[in-house]
Amino acid sequence: MNSLERKAVIPIAGIYGLRMLGLFLILPVFAIYAEGLKDFTPALLGLALGAYGFTMAMLQIPFGWLSDRIGRKPVITAGLLVFAVGSVVAAMSDSIWGVIIGRALQGSGAIAAAMMALLADLTREEVRSKAMAMIGITIGSSFTVALIVGPLLDAWIGVNGIFWLIAVLALLSIGVLYVMVPNPDHSGMHRDVESRPGEFGRILSNPQLLRLDFGILILNAIMTAMFVALPFVLRDHLHIESIHQAWVYLPVLVVAMIVMVPLIIMAESKGKMKQVFLTSITLIAIACAMLGALHNSMFSVVAGLFLFFVAYNVLEATLPSLISRMAPIDAKGTAMGVYSTSQFFGAFLGGAVGGWCYGHYDVQGVFFGSVGLAVLWLLVAAGMSMPAMRSAIMLHVASDADASALEPGLLQIAGVYEARVVPEENTAFLRVNKKELDRAAVDALLGIKHEEAV
Template sequence: MSKSKIKKENLILVIVIALALGSRQLAMNIVTPFVAYYAQTLLFGSLVLGGIALGIFNLTQGFCQVPFGNLYDKIGGKKVVLIGLGALICGLFLSFISNNAYVYVLSRALQGSGAITSAAYSWLSKSVSPEERADSISLVGVVVGLASAIALGGGPVLIKFISVKTLYLASTIIVSLVFLFVLFFVKSDVVENTKKEKIEGKGIYLKKIFKDKKFISYLIIAFSANYIGIASFFLIPEYLKLSIGIDSMWKVLTPAILIAIVIMRISTKFIKKGYVKRVAFLAGIGTIIAGLLLLTESRNLLLLLIESILVFGAYTVVTALIPTVINDFVDDKFRGLVNGIANGCSYLGSFLGATISGLLFSNNLIIALIIILVIGIVFTCTTLIMSNGKKVGV
């Protein structure tokens, strides 16, 4: 592929989608290290409810990706993004006002139900040319990555001065501003009328893509990268808390994420040139190396930094790669649905990564680490059956 820049007429939409996903990432990540602890400070709070509150976001996020993607195919991206942001705003505000741990768990589930990722990437991919697609998705990934870095670095610092409750209020305001910007300054996208033939064709199309090895490989890679990424995001901070304390975790996590963003930007250039398989393979190798280093259970800061860079690097690369390749071959009529399936697999990996690692951390840590390594090996082997075809299921 030749070099391409994002056209001016498309740049506003790309920025808006980046802001929508970035503000959502900021709102969720800035409180993530404190979710389990905060739940325990509320009425009826317990360690178990704290764990549920942490994991239920990814669970509802995963379940809602397909319905939201399917809804995109019917009503368009702008309306779905507004619905999703609205659900997130309600969930954040409910977290702000809740004094009951059960209500807090409900608020986290509501936040996760605003599953706009599949609709946002579908909207973006349909609106820009194929030549602009990789750069556009990469730019969104950079904003989301920076939001994560700011949240991870800023959260532990801000918590010294303001409460978790106040963080939820600030997040509610930020996402509300983005909601208003999308509502008033972005044109609605045009959606083809949903006809009976389209509905009937959906089942046939899904059967075909699920028989396609390339598509299945993308789902496995999306699941694996997210499982490893979130499991490591759970484990590495635990190691850092023991070695340098929660207040200093940002010294390792923030540089690792910033380096991972650079890795993602570099990988995008190779993805555009058609080296999808090689990029995915290298990301898989990175997860294997990280898995082997994690098995040492070392608290050495340099090793923890290397592990973080490898894991977050692979995670951000896949975050840019999967939407790009998925939207290169998907039929326009079912773009939202297929993106929903891919994102659903990603969030299922995130949920299981956090849940399984959390359950095994205290008494069976070695098993949690072996699972990460095995999934890294599966990830890497799966890249060997990838290919760079265009349309599938047509």
């Protein structure tokens, strides 16, 4: 990335990370706090944890489309303001219903798609994957930091104070948006990051993509459900008060992040993606079973959390990569939009169902229910075909080229395995093996001067 792109990507990643940090910070501490709220029930506890996921799932794609019409920054600003208002509502509420409304408002500030569109406006295609990876790392780091810092902040300012802090961070993010993020020279539709209405039928009828969408829904459902029960396990069964629970998460998360690296390398570089993928789902099931059956043992709880977070981190890293490789090359943005919607909806379902299970069957009901979901996912994923390790590239076609004749010609070139030409955009999308690719033949056919990788 050049200096201008770095100046754009770093603050965008920061805004994205702060917003996700705000959503994650209450995960490790909210369950215990909610017991003191009016109208508390276990079911409403779960609903409060997951409420943001429902509104975010419903609104993120429409907000992305709105940003195409009225501009990226106005939509992002409005979303951050709504997020801040939701945080204030939650902070001022002494009823579980008020927190549910606040969390739903937080999710209504659904700026993910608009942020990705702004990122695309400010980066070249050949560096966009690196920019998106930076955002992914930021989100993952936000989750880790939240689990460690959340209990410490709870001891210092309380959960309502955390909500106030989240609101302040959202308002500061608006300042970062206008002070540090450049205005794009022009905004356009980017097929690699944005959803197109006409592509949903193609994406939703693809069984391989649906398996991945189902997977991320289940993964986030289990993760959210765990935090309905886990704070009570640590407090009531292991006698660890909230302020000290951070010291349980810290070593587990650090070691899990170290262990995940060789597993991802094995999956990506050694051609063991399916084996690592299915093993990780199995580890999720084993971890939840340990937490359900042996939650009175510190060793078993720590071991279960370790297995869970290793598998969770591996799956969170590999699922988007698989979506990118399996999606039609000219509809990656739509595929990712459906994937993100499934991800957020999973958080909602996990909270709602986890709360119900806790109310009826105590903590073991939550964990054993999660085992059932993981086993179901394993059965669905077992029939999945893993994509070949090929690269997607986007090429700008010369304006005088005969677009209707390009696709057959491209498919005859060595190293080209998939081709899609969009004549109205003077663009060709290819999936290729770069080691085999006859680039000179591609250049000659398309009349282009340089490649821009997606």
